[in-house]
Amino acid sequence: MDVLFVIPPSPEHKLIIRMIDCSYETKANYLWQPNDFIIMTSLLNESDNAFFVDGTADQLDPVAFREQLRKSRCDILVFALSSVCWESDYRFFQDAGKMFHDVPIFVLGDIFLEDSYRQQILMECDGIIYNPFQLDFASMLLMPGNRKGASLPGICTRPGQRFFESGTQPIRITAGTPRHELFMKRRYRFPFARHFRFTTVTTMWGCPFSCTYCTDSNFPPLVRSHGDVIRELAYIRDLGIKELFIADKAFGFFSSEAVPILEEMTKSFRFAWSCYFHPQVYNARILEMMHAAGCHTIIVGIDSANVPALRRYKRVVDPIKIDAIIAHANRLGMSICADFILGLEHETARDVKRTIDYALKLPIDYASFNVAAPLPGSDIRKKAIHSGKMSFGVEGFDTSGRGGIIGSDSISVDVIKRLRREAFIKFYLRPSYLLRRLRKVASTEHLAVQLIEMLSMLKKIR
Numbered sequence: 001m002d003v004l005f006v007i008p009p010s011p012e013h014k015l016i017i018r019m020i021d022c023s024y025e026t027k028a029n030y031l032w033q034p035n036d037f038i039i040m041t042s043l044l045n046e047s048d049n050a051f052f053v054d055g056t057a058d059q060l061d062p063v064a065f066r067e068q069l070r071k072s073r074c075d076i077l078v079f080a081l082s083s084v085c086w087e088s089d090y091r092f093f094q095d096a097g098k099m100f101h102d103v104p105i106f107v108l109g110d111i112f113l114e115d116s117y118r119q120q121i122l123m124e125c126d127g128i129i130y131n132p133f134q135l136d137f138a139s140m141l142l143m144p145g146n147r148k149g150a151s152l153p154g155i156c157t158r159p160g161q162r163f164f165e166s167g168t169q170p171i172r173i174t175a176g177t178p179r180h181e182l183f184m185k186r187r188y189r190f191p192f193a194r195h196f197r198f199t200t201v202t203t204m205w206g207c208p209f210s211c212t213y214c215t216d217s218n219f220p221p222l223v224r225s226h227g228d229v230i231r232e233l234a235y236i237r238d239l240g241i242k243e244l245f246i247a248d249k250a251f252g253f254f255s256s257e258a259v260p261i262l263e264e265m266t267k268s269f270r271f272a273w274s275c276y277f278h279p280q281v282y283n284a285r286i287l288e289m290m291h292a293a294g295c296h297t298i299i300v301g302i303d304s305a306n307v308p309a310l311r312r313y314k315r316v317v318d319p320i321k322i323d324a325i326i327a328h329a330n331r332l333g334m335s336i337c338a339d340f341i342l343g344l345e346h347e348t349a350r351d352v353k354r355t356i357d358y359a360l361k362l363p364i365d366y367a368s369f370n371v372a373a374p375l376p377g378s379d380i381r382k383k384a385i386h387s388g389k390m391s392f393g394v395e396g397f398d399t400s401g402r403g404g405i406i407g408s409d410s411i412s413v414d415v416i417k418r419l420r421r422e423a424f425i426k427f428y429l430r431p432s433y434l435l436r437r438l439r440k441v442a443s444t445e446h447l448a449v450q451l452i453e454m455l456s457m458l459k460k461i462r
Ligand code: SF4
Pocket: 207, 208, 209, 210, 211, 214, 215, 216, 217, 249, 250, 278, 301
């Protein structure tokens, strides 16, 4: 069986990441690997072939993109689309659909968290992938024709089919090893990596938390066994890859799997790596183990200076834990990226300024200032549609704030744009900050990665 995975070109060659749970334009020069596709290749049989065309990473123009598709073998087409550039992606999808009209076609993308887009796309494809770890490619191959609408694991095949839920109960997953070698394009970059060449590993997909402003709250956690992950790490080491992004939304939440992985990483591997680390998962032992296993950077969702106020969005975090992580990671010499959200519904401009001032005072290495956005599947979007601020077909919103900002009752679009820009400039152009980063540079390659990201970020802010 030949499976073709496709990402279309982005308008103006923007660096747009397309995933099942979210999509956005990157804030600097980086571009994540297509992690959902990487995961899917772990479900192929050895005799299956996987082909991959990425019009965004390879900056293909429409003619070159079409030509690459035309040259590819394909028994099943899997096509990624984004809410950020929906109109453009949809045109490329329709074109590909005509080229491969006689094979089963499946799509993925954050936009399909919205029922109206699910209904529309299901008229033109065989299903929407919402769980990349549960696919059965042999059944997918039989989809076209009279099996239209049949049930398939991990795939929405009928309008009205219910599949989203949230919860902390893990779903245990058994999968093989992904074909990392297929996704080693030079254009993929991870902003906190110490090496240009990296790959992405997932030990838990989905999220056990339920923050209502985040689309991941729709996906319950799928957890891999530590044995499967350790086999994958050995495979990656044998490919000569030294840097990892562990893409779990909250690494370490299921410690019965995370601890053996960390022990083995310390004993048998020498990876440099980064991951998301949720404050509620923090305890001193796990952070020490992560550090010993090669973790150099943690990404921590702080979100606001007023953490208790986030309870209204079902985000329950103990501020003491945030202080403890930051102090501990600094003692260990790890780098910290803190995520912040500006302009949540309850916030005034003064609240946003408080969050920016708070970020400036923290001993952290990177600050990611995101704009509260009506992401598909989020509560913010439901309210925006209800109030008439959004309508079907009008997309282009993301947390980077460049595509579009919806504002709130108390903060206008212009004010939020200005505050976000000021936040980046104030944070990244402090001499004390630049000295801190220089002290943490691990090699000339690391310095090059960092300089390219910094210059690109400043250019985008301008
Ligand atoms: S913990 Fe992070 S990924 Fe999970 S729902 Fe909350 S904001 Fe989203």
